[in-house]
Amino acid sequence: MQSGTFHSTYAGDMALRPYWPMRIRIILIIAIMLLFPWFGNRYWLNLVNTIGIAAIGAIGLNILVGFTGQISIGHAGFMAVGAYTTGLLAAHAGLPMWISIPIACIVAAGVGALFGMPSVRLKGLYLAIATLAAQEIIIWFLTKGDKIVQMATGDRRAVFFGESLSIPPAANNVFGIALKGNNDFNFYWVIITCLVLTVLFASNLFRSRAGRAMVAIRDQDIAAQVIGVDLFKYKLLAFATSSFIAGLAGALMAHYRGIISWERFTIDISILYLSMIIIGGLGSVSGSIYGAAFMTILPALLSNISRAASGVMPAFANYLPYIQQGAFGLAIILFLIFEPEGIVKMWRNLKDYFRLWPFSY
């Protein structure tokens, strides 16, 4: 049982992982991440890659909603901006993804900041409706984009967006190294690197000045102003940062799947990401990952269970989609009732239990 840890420097006290058991755990996680792709089959690699992309997107949304307290239901729209920017650059300009993805992130950040402007005057539900407008405008632009280009250029055959956008495999190139062969295996490394960088970035952000200012806006915006925080600036920065990371998730998804269409970025997806961070834990970086994993694994698990059950009860298969949706909704309701602070809180409770074990009363 630990009785206390004493730091003799401020740097030590302010470290991300101040205690040695935490450092050992990080080393273990890194080892598992490095070893996993050599043992996992394509199904598992695909699942982990999907979780990785969702986790990046969820961290992006959590920066805005969980940490800064600005509700957004336009997150999928900002992901779409990232996906389409990199897709268009790859398909029409022939850029490799290590150049086009950063550009896509910056464009997404800009669009995010633009649609974040109403947040200066609007709060809560009103802001949510304003971000809903962002979501719908972006999707409208993606579906009507070709018509706009045709009208603007007078070239009636110009097709940039199309029904869906295919990304040439040649674009899957990182610093001159072409990603060939096992797509799931290759992208595992790209996605996991981006996820680790995103986690480090977000964790560092919220232990330093700009991140603290964002949390201050969430907790008490009047006091934040009086302490010297420029509300407008930091709300816009939160929108831009959040959209930058959303753009990264969207762009990774575009290159990983090789084909994108606007249907992958509808309001359903925005809501899905909101439920990820609520279930995982608002205002928590690790919670975003737990939530993304939960929301990705649950449907897969449900379909596996029902497939197994349908062998025993053939009639069961007909009701499969309904049962899946119902179970999904039930899971969310149960979470909201029994652990509103999310998986991250459950994990903390479990740790506390074993830290005090066997005297855990």
Added chain:
Amino acid sequence: MADRNGASMPEAQMQIEGIGLSFGGVRALSGITFNIYPSTIQAIIGPNGAGKTSMLNCISGLYKPQQGQIRFEGQNLIGRAPHEIARLGIARSFQNIELFRHMTVVDNLMLGRHVHMRGGVLTGGLYWGPGQREEIAHREAVEQVIDLLEIQSIRKKTVGSLSYGLQKRVELGRALAMHPRLLLLDEPMAGMNSEEKEDMARFILDISEEQRTTIVLIEHDMGVVMDISDNVAVLEFGQLIAYGTPAEVKANPAVIAAYLGQEHS
């Protein structure tokens, strides 16, 4: 009117001239004029609803008065946003505690250092080199405030879990961490027992004497006000009815009638 050392009438640090503020048809403040002198403790007293907090809100930029001027060290404050006023060196605490409840005490105090730091999203996200050094340097400044207010044992606690008295103390700490030249305290002792009040009065005197910070204090406890303040401004129904040293104000018949008299009637 004299400052703590008895020197006669130094130049005013803040000049409040003819402040008028109304909400719709309700006049909250009218024609408020007085000066605040450097390194003094300036009390503002008055019955409930007299406009004391409105006065502080005008100074810190949360309200925009329709008439009048407020000048701080030669700079006009009216029309500036609250964060710009904070940058000029004016800090405040609130009547109802307005801390960042889900953050730790250290993080709350680090926010007090916000105006003195420059790190942005990128330097923060990297947390490497200059960004990290800045954080550590300002942590030292925060630790000095923690020592001054004797809150070492709670520095890693979440503010929302602390008792009322401690939260008041942390809020004072957050304002102090700004190293302000003018500190506005809105009822720092409200709801405290006499021991906590004594502690708070001691901290306020320490701050005034050691850091030479000018303090503007709204307080209802007349004993404390008369003991620690250098000058007292008395408001009633949005008007300044008396201004002077505690002894002068105590003897003023208008004050006795309007304020002290009412309390015992």
